[in-house]
Amino acid sequence: MTILVVGDAGLDVMVLPNSEVVYGGDTSAQVRVTMGGAGANTATWLANEGADVVLVGRIGDDMAGRQVLSNLAAAGVRCELAIDPSAATCCVVIMVDQSGQRTMLPDHGAGAWLQPDDLRPELLKTARHLHLSGYVLLDPASRDAGLAMLKAAHDNGLTTSVDPQSAALIPDPGAFLGWIKGVDLLLPNEDELAHLSANHRLLDYVTAVAATAGPGDATWIDGSGTVSVPAESASCVDSTGAGDAFNAGFLAAWLAGEAPETALRAGVAAATKVVTGIGAVPLA
Numbered sequence: 662m663t664i665l666v667v668g669d670a671g672l673d674v675m676v677l678p679n680s681e682v683v684y685g686g687d688t689s690a691q692v693r694v695t696m697g698g699a700g701a702n703t704a705t706w707l708a709n710e711g712a713d714v715v716l717v718g719r720i721g722d723d724m725a726g727r728q729v730l731s732n733l734a735a736a737g738v739r740c741e742l743a744i745d746p747s748a749a750t751c752c753v754v755i756m757v758d759q760s761g762q763r764t765m766l767p768d769h770g771a772g773a774w775l776q777p778d779d780l781r782p783e784l785l786k787t788a789r790h791l792h793l794s795g796y797v798l799l800d801p802a803s804r805d806a807g808l809a810m811l812k813a814a815h816d817n818g819l820t821t822s823v824d825p826q827s828a829a830l831i832p833d834p835g836a837f838l839g840w841i842k843g844v845d846l847l848l849p850n851e852d853e854l855a856h857l858s859a860n861h862r863l864l865d866y867v868t869a870v871a872a873t874a875g876p877g878d879a880t881w882i883d884g885s886g887t888v889s890v891p892a893e894s895a896s897c898v899d900s901t902g903a904g905d906a907f908n909a910g911f912l913a914a915w916l917a918g919e920a921p922e923t924a925l926r927a928g929v930a931a932a933t934k935v936v937t938g939i940g941a942v943p944l945a
Contacts, residue, residue, distance in 0.1 A: 662790075662916060662917075663788040663789060664707055664712050664713065664714045664715070664788065664789065664791075664913075665715050665780070665784060665788045665790065665791040666700050666703050666707065666717065666794075667717045667718065667775075667780065667792070667793045667797060668698060668701070668772070668793065668794030668796060668797060669697075669698030669699055669700050669701065669751040669772040669796060670704075670716060670718050670729050670733065670742060671698040671701070671729060671750050671752050671753065672695070672725050672729065672751075672753075673694070673695050673696070673697030673698075673755055673901065673940065674692065674753070674754045674755065675691075675692065675694070675755050676754065677690055677691040677692075677693075677756075677899075678690045678756065678758075682756075693939060693940065695940035695942065696941075697751075697753055698729075699905055700716055700794050701716060701729065701733060701738075701942070702905035702906065702941045703792060703794070703824075703905045704716040705736045705909075706905065706906045706935075706942070707909040708736050708737035708738045709736070709909070710910060710931070712912075712916075713739075714737075714738055714739065715738075715741055715784060716738050716741065716742065717741045717742075717780050717810070718743075718772055719743045719748075719771040719772050719775050719776075720743075720744060720745065720750045720751070720771050720772075721744070721745055721746075721749040721771045722744050722745065723749055723750055725749070729750060730742065736942070741779070743775075745771035745774055748771035748773070748774055749768070749771065750771055751767075751768065751769050751770040751772045753767040757898075757899050757939075760897065761900050762897075762900055763901045767796075769796065772800075773800050773802040773803050774802060774803065775797060775806040777806045777810065779806065780810045782813070785814065785817040785819065786817070789820065790821070791814035791819050791820075791822075792821070792823075792908065793822070793824075794824055794826060795823055795837075796826050796827070796830075798823070798840050798841070799827065799837075807840075808840060811823075811843075820916070821843075821844045822844065822845060822846040823841050823844050823846075823847055824848040824849070824904060824905070825847070828852040828855075828856040831853070834857045834859065834860065837857065838857060838861055838866040839866075841866060841867060842867075844867045846870070846871060847866075847869070847870045848870075848871050848873075848908050849870065849873075850872070850873050850875070850904055863882070864883070869881065869882065869921075870882040871924070871925065873932065875892070875903075876897075877891075878890060879892065879907070879928060881921035881924075881925055888921050890922060891929075892929055892933070893933040895933045895936055895937055897936045898936065898937055898939060899935075900936050901940065902935050902941020902942065903932045905935075905941060906931040907928040907932040909931055910927040910928040910929070910930055910931030910932070911924045911925065911928030914928070
């Protein structure tokens with residue numbers, strides 16, 4: 662069973678200040694560079710779960726892009742990453758506070774110029790599922806490519822899922838829901854869930870929802886009702902990538918035929934692992 666993941670692949674510059682940030686001055690900090698990008702995060706965790714995963718996206722012809730390819734190959738992810746000669750590889754600066762919560766400064770770089778034909782038709786013939794990072798739809802430059810890929814997956818009989826990724830970047834929930842209408846599974850966090858469902862019934866647009874709530878319950882919602890499981894107790898060092906890890910754990914179990922409750926527990930277990938260390942991928 663092959664799972665296609667569409668989204669950014671790049672580097673995260675993790676900044677953990679040792680004290681309150683002094684604006685206009687100097688603040689001592691721990692700085693680490695790890696692999697990142699929502700697409701790469703989910704793909705790497707899927708590979709960690711034993712899935713056959715292909716990452717579709719776009720990187721720059723630069724040192725960061727070459728490092729990303731090397732890291733993904735070492736993680737067991739098959740790469741279908743177009744190399745863009747005119748744009749840099751995605752890079753995100755992430756500031757993590759003392760409670761483990763993160764503030765992100767993303768530059769999607771080459772990922773913003775994703776093209777419909779970056780997803781080769783041959784891949785659709787052997788895949789079971791396509792997961793799309795919502796960042797692809799939220800950036801006008803890559804939106805048409807994301808929509809075309811969702812349609813191609815549907816036309817070829819694949820199931821599909823979308824993570825909205827950022828409530829703050831969705832100014833019009835109705836428009837976003839229109840873009841994903843017909844998707845099998847929506848994977849929001851609690852802020853995205855509240856934002857998208859405030860004036861819309863999500864099940865009018867997608868078949869099911871698997872929502873996270875940080876240290877709260879993870880919940881499955883479909884036409885038959887809801888199922889919830891509690892979060893696992895953990896000391897949060899860095900929340901970066903928790904949703905991406907949940908997506909991978911959930912999808913690996915759900916696509917293997919597990920019941921929603923079991924899949925939720927698998928997603929929670931993966932998310933718990935990622936928040937206990939620095940960085941968004943296994944062994945980062």
